Amino acid sequence: MPESLTRAVRWDTVVGALLIVLLLLSFSTVDGFGNALNLSFLIGNTLPIALIALPMTLLVVSGEIDLSVASTAGLSGSVMGALWNQGMTIETIIPICLLLGVVCGLVNGLLVTRLGLPSLAVTIGTLAAYRGIAQIILGSDAVTDFPTQYLDFAAGRIGDTFIPQAFLPFVVLLAIAVVALHATPFGRSLFAIGANEEAARFAGIRVKRHKLILFTVTGLMASLTGIFWALHYASARYDNATGLELSVVAAVLLGGIDFDGGKGTLGGAIAGVFLLGALQNVMSLQDVSAQSQIVVTGVLLVLSVLGPRVARQISVARAGRRAASTPTSSLSSPS
Amino acid sequence: MTYPSDAGPTPVLSLKDVSKSFGAVRALRDVSLELFRGEVHALAGENGAGKSTLIKTLAGVHRPDAGQVLLDGEPVLFHGPGDARDAGIAVIYQEPTLFPDLSIAENIFMGRQPRRALGRIDHKATHSATLALMQRLGVELDPDRPARGLSIADQQIVEIAKALSFEARVLIMDEPTAALTGSEVARLFGVVRTLREQGAAVLFISHRLEEIFQICQRVTTLRDGAWIASEPIDGMTEDDLVRRMVGRDLDELYPKQDVRPGEVALSVRRLTREGVFTDVSFEVRHGEIVGLAGLVGAGRTEVARAVFGIDRWDAGEVEVQGRKLTNGAPSTAMASGLALVPEDRRAQGLVMDMSIERNIGLTGLRTTVKAGLVDRGAERSRSLDWAVKLQVKYARIADTVNTLSGGNQQKVVLAKWLATGPRVLIVDEPTRGIDVGTKAEVHRLLSELAADGVAVLMISSDLPEILGMADRVLVMHEGRLTAEIPRSEATEESVMAAATGRAAA
Numbered sequence: 001m002p003e004s005l006t007r008a009v010r011w012d013t014v015v016g017a018l019l020i021v022l023l024l025l026s027f028s029t030v031d032g033f034g035n036a037l038n039l040s041f042l043i044g045n046t047l048p049i050a051l052i053a054l055p056m057t058l059l060v061v062s063g064e065i066d067l068s069v070a071s072t073a074g075l076s077g078s079v080m081g082a083l084w085n086q087g088m089t090i091e092t093i094i095p096i097c098l099l100l101g102v103v104c105g106l107v108n109g110l111l112v113t114r115l116g117l118p119s120l121a122v123t124i125g126t127l128a129a130y131r132g133i134a135q136i137i138l139g140s141d142a143v144t145d146f147p148t149q150y151l152d153f154a155a156g157r158i159g160d161t162f163i164p165q166a167f168l169p170f171v172v173l174l175a176i177a178v179v180a181l182h183a184t185p186f187g188r189s190l191f192a193i194g195a196n197e198e199a200a201r202f203a204g205i206r207v208k209r210h211k212l213i214l215f216t217v218t219g220l221m222a223s224l225t226g227i228f229w230a231l232h233y234a235s236a237r238y239d240n241a242t243g244l245e246l247s248v249v250a251a252v253l254l255g256g257i258d259f260d261g262g263k264g265t266l267g268g269a270i271a272g273v274f275l276l277g278a279l280q281n282v283m284s285l286q287d288v289s290a291q292s293q294i295v296v297t298g299v300l301l302v303l304s305v306l307g308p309r310v311a312r313q314i315s316v317a318r319a320g321r322r323a324a325s326t327p328t329s330s331l332s333s334p335s
Numbered sequence: 336m337t338y339p340s341d342a343g344p345t346p347v348l349s350l351k352d353v354s355k356s357f358g359a360v361r362a363l364r365d366v367s368l369e370l371f372r373g374e375v376h377a378l379a380g381e382n383g384a385g386k387s388t389l390i391k392t393l394a395g396v397h398r399p400d401a402g403q404v405l406l407d408g409e410p411v412l413f414h415g416p417g418d419a420r421d422a423g424i425a426v427i428y429q430e431p432t433l434f435p436d437l438s439i440a441e442n443i444f445m446g447r448q449p450r451r452a453l454g455r456i457d458h459k460a461t462h463s464a465t466l467a468l469m470q471r472l473g474v475e476l477d478p479d480r481p482a483r484g485l486s487i488a489d490q491q492i493v494e495i496a497k498a499l500s501f502e503a504r505v506l507i508m509d510e511p512t513a514a515l516t517g518s519e520v521a522r523l524f525g526v527v528r529t530l531r532e533q534g535a536a537v538l539f540i541s542h543r544l545e546e547i548f549q550i551c552q553r554v555t556t557l558r559d560g561a562w563i564a565s566e567p568i569d570g571m572t573e574d575d576l577v578r579r580m581v582g583r584d585l586d587e588l589y590p591k592q593d594v595r596p597g598e599v600a601l602s603v604r605r606l607t608r609e610g611v612f613t614d615v616s617f618e619v620r621h622g623e624i625v626g627l628a629g630l631v632g633a634g635r636t637e638v639a640r641a642v643f644g645i646d647r648w649d650a651g652e653v654e655v656q657g658r659k660l661t662n663g664a665p666s667t668a669m670a671s672g673l674a675l676v677p678e679d680r681r682a683q684g685l686v687m688d689m690s691i692e693r694n695i696g697l698t699g700l701r702t703t704v705k706a707g708l709v710d711r712g713a714e715r716s717r718s719l720d721w722a723v724k725l726q727v728k729y730a731r732i733a734d735t736v737n738t739l740s741g742g743n744q745q746k747v748v749l750a751k752w753l754a755t756g757p758r759v760l761i762v763d764e765p766t767r768g769i770d771v772g773t774k775a776e777v778h779r780l781l782s783e784l785a786a787d788g789v790a791v792l793m794i795s796s797d798l799p800e801i802l803g804m805a806d807r808v809l810v811m812h813e814g815r816l817t818a819e820i821p822r823s824e825a826t827e828e829s830v831m832a833a834a835t836g837r838a839a840a
């Protein structure tokens with residue numbers, strides 16, 4: 001395994017271990033954590049983050065980012081509510097919303113690839129723009145009367161288990177994303193693009209096309225998340241999912257995806273997502289205020305950028321010590 | 336003799352019984368070296384012999400596992416390149432380390448710009464000091480242009496200027512000439528001679544042996560990390576030196592086989608990129624090796640980039656095996672059978688912290704596929720195959736390429752492109768940083784490819800390489816093709832005359 005991958009795997013493992021420790025601690029010490037209802041809440045509330053984290057991971061690996069995802073989700077919820085009020089059927093509305101997500105993603109992608117603008121700046125702009133459009137469309141209305149079978153699906157559990165029904169489609173999407181990133185030529189190209197875009201271009205990789213596809217898929221997944229959100233919470237409002245991008249980015253970075261691109265694994269990213277989700281759940285159970293939770297997310301974001309770097313430095317130092325203890329060099333006086 | 340005897344004065348800088356390992360790789364084993372005032376000392380050895388590691392140990396980048404670095408006979412411990420610089424040691428590393436967003440002048444005077452009142456940077460003084468350095472090296476580079484986008488040769492020149500800008504007692508140069516052509520090398524050597532006469536000590540690395548014989552008085556040879564010999568150059572022959580490096584005799588250096596050229600494989604017609612090159616037309620036939628010569632900045636690399644689709648052209652057209660290429664599309668160029676080995680291995684050729692295996696695999700992502708997934712078995716055997724064929728020296732194929740020596744990185748770039756089985760191959764400085772033995776191997780390989788009908792366009796600043804390998808030599812001067820010289824008439828004089836614009840071709 002290449003050095004970079006072993007390092008990433010090491011960080012993956014750290015995050016995975018943290019997740020397990022947190023779960024074990026919570027089971028034993030936090031009242032109300034272990035019951036099926038709470039666990040289903042935990043997973044259900046984390047699913048929106050997890051859904052968007054899938055394409056976001058690919059995007060960050062390729063050296064880009066999309067901060068407009070939460071606004072795209074909100075916009076697609078708004079449109080869904082507005083069209084429902086107009087009397088359209090939900091079966092027509094959903095494809096329209098997904099298409100809208102594609103357009104939102106495409107706009108981001110075109111601005112980044114055609115005009116060569118940095119994605120951070122572009123998507124901060126569209127973050128504001130898409131949310132603004134969402135408000136224009138739905139105003140301060142809340143649409144809640146969606147068909148019950150859809151609401152039930154989005155909020156329901158599988159039989160008597162704590163697993164939400166929507167978890168299954170997520171697992172399928174996760175599998176697709178894992179294969180796409182780690183086993184296809186497309187995913188391999190993303191790592192090359194993120195690590196050295198010029199070398200990727202010289203290798204005949206169509207950098208702009210790859211990025212455009214990623215932004216588009218991200219838009220699509222964001223609108224899917226917006227639809228899920230409106231149904232899960234039985235409420236379509238223009239401000240749905242506000243601030244979700246912060247959680248997604250924090251979770252992905254926490255999972256060891258290098259902000260500079262070119263490094264990380266999807267397994268790590270998803271471990272990061274559920275670590276963050278579990279933490280938020282525990283904080284809610286302990287009556288930590290929403291504001292404080294945001295502070296914790298922010299701190300985690302900083303730690304997640306620091307963490308892998310520190311881990312890397314430790315492993316380099318360890319390698320150095322190992323080298324220093326080989327027979328040839330044991331003769332050298334310690335300096 | 337121009338060098339001091341061992342019993343004489345103390346060396347300015349020396350290494351005593353130094354060892355350095357990277358994991359299981361023993362890059363240096365009990366190596367000693369003495370550098371005296373007023374000498375130019377060559378460091379010779381094959382790729383991966385440990386030359387760059389030795390230099391980095393001298394400069395304080397690496398700390399030796401065992402042994403000592405001595406400055407004026409006293410043991411010193413440099414904690415980093417800064418310490419070495421403060422001690423009067425200027426180092427040019429093998430791979431340029433410029434800051435792309437800073438100007439040339441800022442790069443050269445990084446952190447020690449001339450100041451005006453209140454500590455403000457004196458831009459005028461920085462600018463004129465840079466100009467003076469450029470004049471000394473006989474090149475025209477705008478001090479205010481950013482380092483981003485400089486050709487590898489220009490980057491080397493900026494690194495040289497940076498090293499010269501110190502009042503250095505010791506100048507260490509790791510392959511400074513690898514991308515320079517004859518006239519720039521001559522200028523550099525002029526400067527080096529002056530420094531030597533002023534009493535500086537110079538340590539010089541080059542795989543172009545003739546350069547060692549031109550400028551150096553003594554040579555130290557390394558083989559597989561071990562010290563082999565330190566001796567005067569006088570009385571040695573190139574063969575002697577090669578034998579020290581390789582441990583055996585080498586075959587003939589430029590074994591170009593005679594091939595009857597076939598159909599036109601690459602046809603470039605009236606290609607123009609405004610302000611870069613103008614009205615360039617030429618053809619390369621199957622089985623032919625065509626050399627593209629010219630001074631640094633003549634536009635050779637730029638033509639290659641445009642043909643391959645990295646840059647767009649403004650006018651003209653390119654055909655590969657009868658198929659017109661799309662402007663600015665490397666992927667279609669590759670699909671038509673074109674390959675480009677780029678000049679800058681770190682920026683363009685390799686993803687430095689990806690493995691050897693995956694770097695070679697990058698050009699095969701379309702072909703080593705099974706059911707839409709990367710066929711890892713096929714990828715590994717393709718990579719191993721070529722890594723072995725090109726004698727890449729590595730510990731494991733899954734190691735990242737940044738653990739390889741410069742020459743071995745270059746071999747990985749070659750492997751990456753030869754593995755695509757191209758029908759038209761453009762190579763830009765294919766043997767930059769590659770040792771004599773492997774160079775002969777690369778030449779044999781190119782020659783074999785040509786014999787198999789591959790059309791080869793070879794850009795090289797190494798004139799003997801071009802003269803030895805090419806069936807025809809195209810010469811560029813200031814963005815235009817100025818001459819086409821058949822093998823029989825191609826000599827150093829005729830090519831240089833055309834390259835400097837003196838020829839009425």
Ligand SMILES: Nc1ncnc2c1ncn2[C@@H]1O[C@H](COP(=O)(O)OP(=O)(O)OP(=O)(O)O)[C@@H](O)[C@H]1O
Nearest residue numbers: 357362382383384385386387388738739740741742
């Ligand atoms: N950072 C590193 N990690 C692991 N191995 C390394 C590292 N740097 C160098 N090596 C290994 O040490 C050996 C010597 O490398 P070095 O770069 O000194 O060779 P060199 O003589 O400069 O070769 P070249 O002519 O190709 O530049 C090589 O086998 C190389 O792979």
Ligand SMILES: [Mg+2]
Nearest residue numbers: 387429740741
């Ligand atoms: Mg080297």
